[in-house]
Amino acid sequence: MILPESATQIVITSAVVFVLSAAGAVLAYRPVKEIIRRQEHLYATILQKKLLLNISPRMVTILTLVGMGLLALIGMQVADSGMGALLGAAVGMVIPTVALHALRKRHLHRLEKQLVGGIHTLTSGVRAGLNLVQSLGLLARDGPTPLKHEVAHLLREYEYGVPLEEAMENSALRIGSSDYRLLFAALQTHRHRGGDLGETLERIGNSIREIQRLENRVKTLTAEGRATSRWLGAMPIVVIGIYYFMIDPAGLEAMFADGLGKLLIMLVLLLNVLGFVWIRKIMSVDI
Incomplete structure (x- = not known):
């Protein structure tokens, strides 16, 4: 059976389009897979290491891809062009990252607001006869959220065999706050050199309170x-x-x-x- 010339052209064109699409999919597989892997790693870093949330990064990545697809379709319908689809997909990829960074910033702000009160709890525990680890346990049990979760994570590392100094360094890196770095550095110095821990904590608390007062003043101005x-x-x-x-x-x-x-x-x-x-x-x- 001989096909008409127009039908032959359609078949050839369809075959060429299929081959080119398949080749494009094969060539794009590895770069797209690497982008997805990096995005999932970013979500894991923010959710599980920074925010200590038990949320699957894979699930967030899947939801991001679904959102990108939906916004790409909306962008194509609105702009009636491929550029609208690309813009929609880009927006869908950026929104979750921006939202997670905003959540991380809010989490850090709450931690910094709770720090002075947490130091006061540590000072009270030390002056009541507890050692540093016991005072940290008191804060992990009775402190406000999210500070209590951060301290509990620090103590879990210590209970699993990580030296307390290293656990405090890990906590300082995870939180990413200069106030917490100052606190943990002072505690590490005290463990090496000794002295009155209660007085040391009180001085650190007063210093951090003054620093935060100046920061709030600058933000107001x-x-x-x-x-x-x-x-x-x-x-x-x-x-x-x-x-x-x-x-x-x-x-x-x-x-x-x-x-x-x-x-x-x-x-x-x-x-x-x-x-x-x-x-x-x-x-x-x-x-």
Whole structure:
């Protein structure tokens, strides 16, 4: 049976498309697999090592991939182009990471707020006749969340045979706070040199309280600048939205359709991001 010429062309075209798609899938398999592996490792680091949460990184990765697919479909429907799909997939990949970093930042803020009270509990335990490990156990039992979980994790490492100094170093690295590094460094120094542990803890608590007071003062003084940076960061998007929906949609669409117009818009957005980062950097003051 001889196929018509048009049918033959369709068959050949379909075969070529299939072969190219299969080749693209084979070539993209390893890079995509590596990206997924790195993303899963990032989730594991934040969830299990930083936040001490018993959440499967694999499940979060799967949900991220599902979200990327859904947002890619939405982007393709809205923009009616492959660029919209790519943008949607990129947004779907970024959102979970941003959310986890925000959760991590909130967790760290709570830990730092609870530190002075935790040191007061340690001081009370030491002055009641307990040693350092027993005082840490008291804090792990009666302290506030999430501080009690961090101390309990430290003590579990110690009970599994890790030296207390090393367990404190691991805890300082996991928490990532200069205040906790100061506390653990002072405790390690005391274990090597001796002295009145209760007085040492009281001095550390007073020092950290003063540091936090100065940090809060600086945050208050720089609040206006940080608010300005957020307004400046959002302003181009707001202006473009107002111009498109209320003033001249056709003119903006023509700008997006022109190569030079796209370049100018990308340049404006890039300069806006650089300005936002610069202002935030100026407003960030380490005490």
